[in-house]
Amino acid sequence: MSPRVVFPNKILPYLLVAPQLAITLIFFYWPASQALRQSMLREDPFGLSSKFVWFDNFKKVLSDPNYLNSIQVTAIFSISVAAVAMATALLLAVMAEKVVRSRGLYRTLMIWPYAVAPAIAGMLWLFLFNPSIGSLAYGLRWLGINWDPLLDGEQAMVLVVAAASWKQISYNFLFFVAGLQAIPKTLIEAAAIDGAGENKRFWTIVFPLLAPTTFFLLVVNTVYAFFDTFGIIHAVTGGGPGKATETMVYKVYNDGFVNLILGDSAAQSVILMVIVIALTAIQFRYVERKVHYG
Amino acid sequence: MATVDLKDVRKVYAGGVEAVKGVSIAIPDKALCVLVGPSGCGKSTLLRMIAGLETISAGTCSIDGKVVNAVGPTERDIAMVFQNYALYPHMKVYDNMAYGLRNRGMPKDEVDKRVRTTAKTLELEHLLERRPRELSGGQRQRVAMGRAIVRNPKVFLFDEPLSNLDAKLRGQMRVEIKSLQRQLGVTSVYVTHDQLEAMTLADVLVVMNGGLVEQLGAPLDIYEKPASTFVASFIGAPPMNLLPLRGGQLVDAVTLPEIAGNAATIGFRPEDCEVGADGAVSGDGLRLMARVEGVEPVGAESFLYCAAGGGKIVVRVAGRTEVLVGDQLPIFARREKLHFFGSDGKRV
Structure with a gap:
């Protein structure tokens, strides 16, 4: 433990943290409290007056079958994105470790997709898998798959999951590569001498030692799947067909900015905030216990 | 097994x-x-x-x-x-x-x-x-x-x-x-x-x-x-003293025994050195004068770091020593305790 720093001046420490506090207050607590207030207001259709309705908006939202559907969609979407993005990135990272020649080049190429903006990534996948003009859609059809994400909800979900995961793989890859490099080579050698084959070494030594990285990525990927995938869904499916890919965030946008039901939208935002806080708390409380740092 | x-x-x-x-x-x-x-x-x-x-x-x-x-x-x-x-x-x-x-x-x-x-x-x-x-x-x-x-x-x-x-x-x-x-x-x-x-x-x-x-x-x-x-200087602490021979002669040597073959280096271990003038120690061997440059008392033994024979040598003496830096010491190493190495470094 390093000794505690003591400031002789009473005011200086507060001044030093003031900018950070100001930013947090203005850009986080203020909008959050506004959302909280808004979630208890109901406006008339013309936006001229509003009245305080306590929790009526929440009651309305939670009894709306469309909203319950969006919760289910979000659950499927988030779990799939986190699982696919992390598993693929781990596989690629382990394989990239084995590359002897021009390892740096491979890694650079693997990281590039992260530089693509979400909406652009969405457009890319949209075109590739567009039933009428997409080149990969043509390939799928040739394989005998009746590919039409514009009509088939499940296929639409597969498409947005793929696009959202693809975007996140680079980021995960970067962290997994760093995590793998931090594992001492002698541990792997010791395990080999201890009679563990390559598969066994991975699952009993490498994977447990990667746990801090995996845990961190789990939190980041969950938050990503919840919040940062709006652009992709907006570009690829627009929440459709029907409401098959309408996640909670997308519904917040739809109800608030398209349908202008501000009260409902704000109530949904608050629910979303509570869910993410709860999820992160659960992850830290239960999953992190199983993580060993060094 | x-x-x-x-x-x-x-x-x-x-x-x-x-x-x-x-x-x-x-x-x-x-x-x-x-x-x-x-x-x-x-x-x-x-x-x-x-x-x-x-x-x-x-x-x-x-x-x-x-x-x-x-x-x-x-x-x-x-x-x-x-x-x-x-x-x-x-x-x-x-x-x-x-x-x-x-x-x-x-x-x-x-x-x-x-x-x-x-x-x-x-x-x-x-x-x-x-x-x-x-x-x-x-x-x-x-x-x-x-x-x-x-x-x-x-x-x-x-x-x-x-x-x-x-x-x-x-x-x-x-x-x-x-x-x-x-x-x-x-x-x-x-x-x-x-x-x-x-x-x-x-x-x-x-x-x-x-x-x-x-x-x-x-x-x-x-x-x-x-x-x-290489082995002589690697095994043993402090390592063996190695002094160069030029044309079969050692710089500053008082007496030099018969040199084996065409040796280029003469070696002797620090513990094989005896300190004392001609009268005190006798026999066939290497005799040379050394100037003390450093003294290291370790307790049970003391090491004297000296300049002699155109190089540096270490002499081990048992127990305490009264020798001071700057002293001139007569050093003696018996014939059978001497090692000779050729110009390629190999023992002869």
């Missing part, structure tokens, strides 16, 4: 660097063979080749009479103690020791019995439920030893296992490793750069330099008859 045979083993790395340039060593059953040499001499590479962690570029490595060049480390039935111990940080001490046994499909109660017996031998019983990071350096070292012993392998390999310990603990563990190895009777290869460790542990001592074996034999034989100036 097993012999280890190296025949003309070579290691050439991808970049063309030759780390080991043809080494042949036959280690008899139950022997402890120590590979010693300065860093970069190829001793660790050689050990890793025996372990199967490095491929063998040329030559053969046999364990128990079978060539194992193409056998991976998993199937060689060896155990290795690493310099940094390489304990699995996420496993308890118990699981660290049991890992190798479980991997070989040993029944659970047998694993438990072996782990507990080994833990008892090494006095680790009270640490079995701890994780490596909760242990001291010495305890980690013991666990690493335990992990090797519990497997009951054909060969033990030690890669500078004591270099991370403090001096006192190192001495203690050295004695313990030796007695354990005797008791278990497992053929062992031990790599170190510490000549004291090498001298005290070895049944067979291999001095390596530049990827080649410089000398191989029993430790005291090597100490008494070093095959080259």
Whole structure:
């Protein structure tokens, strides 16, 4: 433990943290409290007056079958994105470790997709898998798959999951590569001498030692799947067909900015905030216990 | 239980660097063979080749009479103690020791019995439920030893296992490793750069330099008859005094005995020096005047650092000394205690 720093001046420490506090207050607590207030207001259709309705908006939202559907969609979407993005990135990272020649080049190429903006990534996948003009859609059809994400909800979900995961793989890859490099080579050698084959070494030594990285990525990927995938869904499916890919965030946008039901939208935002806080708390409380740092 | 045979083993790395340039060593059953040499001499590479962690570029490595060049480390039935111990940080001490046994499909109660017996031998019983990071350096070292012993392998390999310990603990563990190895009777290869460790542990001592074996034999034989100036200056602390001969003459020598062959270097150990004038010590030998430049009293003995014969020498005297810096001392070394080396550095 390093000794505690003591400031002789009473005011200086507060001044030093003031900018950070100001930013947090203005850009986080203020909008959050506004959302909280808004979630208890109901406006008339013309936006001229509003009245305080306590929790009526929440009651309305939670009894709306469309909203319950969006919760289910979000659950499927988030779990799939986190699982696919992390598993693929781990596989690629382990394989990239084995590359002897021009390892740096491979890694650079693997990281590039992260530089693509979400909406652009969405457009890319949209075109590739567009039933009428997409080149990969043509390939799928040739394989005998009746590919039409514009009509088939499940296929639409597969498409947005793929696009959202693809975007996140680079980021995960970067962290997994760093995590793998931090594992001492002698541990792997010791395990080999201890009679563990390559598969066994991975699952009993490498994977447990990667746990801090995996845990961190789990939190980041969950938050990503919840919040940062709006652009992709907006570009690829627009929440459709029907409401098959309408996640909670997308519904917040739809109800608030398209349908202008501000009260409902704000109530949904608050629910979303509570869910993410709860999820992160659960992850830290239960999953992190199983993580060993060094 | 097993012999280890190296025949003309070579290691050439991808970049063309030759780390080991043809080494042949036959280690008899139950022997402890120590590979010693300065860093970069190829001793660790050689050990890793025996372990199967490095491929063998040329030559053969046999364990128990079978060539194992193409056998991976998993199937060689060896155990290795690493310099940094390489304990699995996420496993308890118990699981660290049991890992190798479980991997070989040993029944659970047998694993438990072996782990507990080994833990008892090494006095680790009270640490079995701890994780490596909760242990001291010495305890980690013991666990690493335990992990090797519990497997009951054909060969033990030690890669500078004591270099991370403090001096006192190192001495203690050295004695313990030796007695354990005797008791278990497992053929062992031990790599170190510490000549004291090498001298005290070895049944067979291999001095390596530049990827080649410089000398191989029993430790005291090597100490008494070093095959080259390299070995002479590497084995022994402080090392042997080596002075250059020019045209068969030594600068400042009072008397010089008959020189063997066409020697270019004369050597004598610090403890073979006698201090005293012509009258006090007599006999055939080397006599020269030395100017004292430094005095190091260690307690039981003192070392005098002197300039003499166109070089630097160290003289060991028993107990305390009254000699002061700047004194001129007559030094005498008996004929039979002198070593001669040719211009190529080899003993003549």
